[in-house]
Amino acid sequence: MSFVTILYAALFYFAATILFVGLAYRVYEYAKIPAPLKIPTPPAPMTQRGVAIRIFREVVFFESLFSATKWTWLFSWIFHLALLLAALRHLKYFTDPVWFWVSSELVQVAGHYAAYLMLAGLLGLFARRVFVDRVRYISSPSDYLILVLIIAIAGSGLMMKWFPSDILAIKLFFVGLLTFNFSELPSDAVLLIHLSLVIALMIIFPYSKLLHAPGLFFSPTRNQVDNARSKRHVADWAKRMESTK
Amino acid sequence: MASKFETPEVRKFPVIPKLENSATSHLSPFKSKQEFQSSLGYPGELVENWQEKAIDKMGDLLGKYRSLRVYLDSCIQCGACTDKCHYYQGTKDPNNMPVGRQNLMRGVYRRYFTLPGKYFPKLVGATDLTKEVLDDWYSYYHQCSQCRRCAVFCPIGIDTAEISMAAREVMDSIGVGQKYCNEIIGKVHKIGNNLGLPEPALADTLEGLEEDVLDDTEVDVKFPLDVKDSEVLLVTPSADFFAEPHVDGLIGYAKVFHQAGISWTLSSHASEAANFGMFIGSYDNMKKLAMRIREAALELNVKRIVFGECGHAWRVAYSFLNTLAGPFDFLDPRYPVPQHICEITNGLIDQNVLHFDKSANDDMTLTYHDSCNVARASSMGGIMGGQFTIPRKIIQTVANNFYDMDDETIREKTYCCGGGGGLLTDDLMELRVKGALPRMEALKHLIEEKGVTHMAAICAICKSQFSKVFQYYDLELDQIVSLHQLVSNALIMNKKEV
Numbered sequence: 074m075s076f077v078t079i080l081y082a083a084l085f086y087f088a089a090t091i092l093f094v095g096l097a098y099r100v101y102e103y104a105k106i107p108a109p110l111k112i113p114t115p116p117a118p119m120t121q122r123g124v125a126i127r128i129f130r131e132v133v134f135f136e137s138l139f140s141a142t143k144w145t146w147l148f149s150w151i152f153h154l155a156l157l158l159a160a161l162r163h164l165k166y167f168t169d170p171v172w173f174w175v176s177s178e179l180v181q182v183a184g185h186y187a188a189y190l191m192l193a194g195l196l197g198l199f200a201r202r203v204f205v206d207r208v209r210y211i212s213s214p215s216d217y218l219i220l221v222l223i224i225a226i227a228g229s230g231l232m233m234k235w236f237p238s239d240i241l242a243i244k245l246f247f248v249g250l251l252t253f254n255f256s257e258l259p260s261d262a263v264l265l266i267h268l269s270l271v272i273a274l275m276i277i278f279p280y281s282k283l284l285h286a287p288g289l290f291f292s293p294t295r296n297q298v299d300n301a302r303s304k305r306h307v308a309d310w311a312k313r314m315e316s317t318k
Numbered sequence: 319m320a321s322k323f324e325t326p327e328v329r330k331f332p333v334i335p336k337l338e339n340s341a342t343s344h345l346s347p348f349k350s351k352q353e354f355q356s357s358l359g360y361p362g363e364l365v366e367n368w369q370e371k372a373i374d375k376m377g378d379l380l381g382k383y384r385s386l387r388v389y390l391d392s393c394i395q396c397g398a399c400t401d402k403c404h405y406y407q408g409t410k411d412p413n414n415m416p417v418g419r420q421n422l423m424r425g426v427y428r429r430y431f432t433l434p435g436k437y438f439p440k441l442v443g444a445t446d447l448t449k450e451v452l453d454d455w456y457s458y459y460h461q462c463s464q465c466r467r468c469a470v471f472c473p474i475g476i477d478t479a480e481i482s483m484a485a486r487e488v489m490d491s492i493g494v495g496q497k498y499c500n501e502i503i504g505k506v507h508k509i510g511n512n513l514g515l516p517e518p519a520l521a522d523t524l525e526g527l528e529e530d531v532l533d534d535t536e537v538d539v540k541f542p543l544d545v546k547d548s549e550v551l552l553v554t555p556s557a558d559f560f561a562e563p564h565v566d567g568l569i570g571y572a573k574v575f576h577q578a579g580i581s582w583t584l585s586s587h588a589s590e591a592a593n594f595g596m597f598i599g600s601y602d603n604m605k606k607l608a609m610r611i612r613e614a615a616l617e618l619n620v621k622r623i624v625f626g627e628c629g630h631a632w633r634v635a636y637s638f639l640n641t642l643a644g645p646f647d648f649l650d651p652r653y654p655v656p657q658h659i660c661e662i663t664n665g666l667i668d669q670n671v672l673h674f675d676k677s678a679n680d681d682m683t684l685t686y687h688d689s690c691n692v693a694r695a696s697s698m699g700g701i702m703g704g705q706f707t708i709p710r711k712i713i714q715t716v717a718n719n720f721y722d723m724d725d726e727t728i729r730e731k732t733y734c735c736g737g738g739g740g741l742l743t744d745d746l747m748e749l750r751v752k753g754a755l756p757r758m759e760a761l762k763h764l765i766e767e768k769g770v771t772h773m774a775a776i777c778a779i780c781k782s783q784f785s786k787v788f789q790y791y792d793l794e795l796d797q798i799v800s801l802h803q804l805v806s807n808a809l810i811m812n813k814k815e816v
């Protein structure tokens with residue numbers, strides 16, 4: 074095993090632990106804290122099914138954002154879609170045998186062009202942060218840095234088209250990480266840069282605004298059923314104030 | 319200080335204003351005094367170790383309210399909400415952008431409750447809780463009417479009102495309370511209503527109203543107080559007892575009950591629908607105020623509870639009352655608890671019990687202001703969007719001339735009147751006038767286009783606010799009307815029982 078392989082294997086285990094344990098812990102915390110009052114915003118669904126549909130529309134179409142600002146919606150929707158496509162394409166590095174639909178030409182080609190789309194979306198979001206005075210005002214250094222980080226991930230990923238690595242070896246490395254059957258990681262500069270950036274993203278995820286991903290599912294204005302008149306909704310901590318009168 | 323300001327210009331085509339840093343940092347409402355503070359269980363002045371106490375209180379609230387925790391974590395700083403607040407549009411102050419307002423607390427949250435904020439505060443915009451930050455909190459968390467317009471547009475549904483409420487609760491707990499809200503809550507605890515109107519004065523007022531209505535209509539419409547075994551307990555904002563145009567609304571409810579033959583009563587114990595406990599984010603105070611209504615309903619042995627025209631009262635009633643003061647299993651199970659007076663009137667219209675002479679309102683061309691708390695924090699009629707359709711349907715049943723304002727300014731996207739959330743006080747007049755701008759613009763456009771003369775509302779705060787700020791926008795104070803005032807004008811009364 075080369076030093077590079079050992080280093081990256083260790084880093085990936087470390088980052089994956091932070092990402093998954095960290096996220097699981099956040100979700101546990103969010104789930105544990107009660108929402109003591111009903112605060113859904115209109116149009117508020119009156120059934121659990123309605124809530125599921127509402128969240129689905131928010132997650133898939135970013136409906137509220139669409140009604141708020143078309144440009145931000147366009148850039149961020151493109152970015153997130155491209156992220157999904159790229160993620161699907163990358164599944165081939167983690168599955169053996171590769172699931173048939175992942176290896177399909179459609180997924181692979183779409184995943185490739187997704188990198189360009191992603192860059193377009195991210196640059197749009199970056200430009201908005203720089204040029205719109207209101208967005209510039211609220212931006213802290215970390216807001217720019219996260220964008221730069223993801224731009225660099227997409228950019229370095231794309232670069233691998235021109236600085237190719239041994240795809241099979243990369244795959245063996247990752248499948249090896251999952252099955253504890255370790256194998257050499259090629260030590261090409263562009264690849265290592267790409268992977269380092271991904272590791273950084275995994276580590277900051279549970280400590281940053283990237284928590285908006287689980288946050289949306291726990292947002293009481295969006296996930297509550299509008300049934301306050303027919304059903305009481307008393308939080309555990311409020312029960313001690315319950316009177317018998 | 320309060321009188322030296324300019325009314326914002328009403329623009330033909332509103333555009334998003336450029337930022338003006340600290341444009342309204344000078345605006346802070348009067349602070350509460352020892353006596354009001356202690357009656358609510360808060361310290362009378364800034365406590366010694368206030369920083370520590372405030373952070374403790376924040377930690378406490380973060381463990382009690384999922385909204386607060388999730389919303390402080392999840393903001394993407396995307397900017398989608400930045401132009402959605404009426405106070406930003408009217409004042410141009412960046413701290414009045416919803417996310418700007420949230421960040422005042424988010425910075426402190428990050429500093430004391432998150433790893434990156436502890437070690438790299440500059441990087442993530444974390445701030446120490448200094449006296450300056452506390453002053454900003456006091457100022458800008460009292461420039462939020464908790465109207466939730468921002469929450470409708472945010473991709474995550476972040477509700478700045480939740481953060482404002484928490485901030486006010488934290489400040490109260492270290493002895494920095496707002497005079498207007500806390501004085502009023504104290505009065506309700508002591509006397510039963512916001513105005514501190516004692517039972518004999520209330521009885522007098524109601525008697526006077528009976529005489530007035532008899533003179534006007536020759537019908538003996540009653541305004542009962544504390545009458546046991548009535549069908550309905552009516553809980554209404556105390557402004558309905560004498561302020562204009564509120565009182566015309568109260569007359570409207572009374573006529574509706576009279577005409578439908580529904581026995582009803584007011585209660586001197588619960589002579590106030592408003593629940594300012596919500597404005598200061600205090601579950602305890604909100605619950606105590608809500609319990610009066612339960613007690614009154616039990617005491618008077620009524621079958622249903624009905625709320626009069628009041629926006630945030632209806633929010634607390636519709637969304638919280640059952641949770642705070644339920645279960646209401648001693649009431650008639652055929653009706654939701656509580657009901658809105660518009661639901662009553664609407665139901666009677668549908669059953670063909672009420673008949674109207676629409677021409678009685680022909681001297682007016684009307685529009686309708688969706689009050690923020692009714693529109694964005696409640697519903698009516700058990701149907702999605704009933705809070706929008708039912709009031710409009712009533713107006714169109716009792717009046718001939720009705721137009722809606724611009725789509726972007728009504729229904730769930732409605733603009734707050736500028737005086738909600740505990741800001742309806744003279745020491746914030748500049749904020750109230752500026753915050754009314756988007757609503758005034760939409761109204762004035764409709765006046766120009768359609769010749770609208772009057773705007774109806776179903777909220778005591780909206781009505782008081784508009785009758786104060788209209789003059790700044792060259793409108794007459796009587797151009798704001800109660801919805802049930804229109805009902806009252808047109809309702810055909812049965813005179814034979816006189």
Ligand code: SF4
Nearest residue numbers: 393394396397399472
């Ligand atoms: S719209 Fe929501 S996520 Fe975006 S900046 Fe405003 S509060 Fe934050």
Ligand code: SF4
Nearest residue numbers: 403462463465466468
């Ligand atoms: S709740 Fe209303 S007043 Fe408060 S920040 Fe949001 S839009 Fe502005």
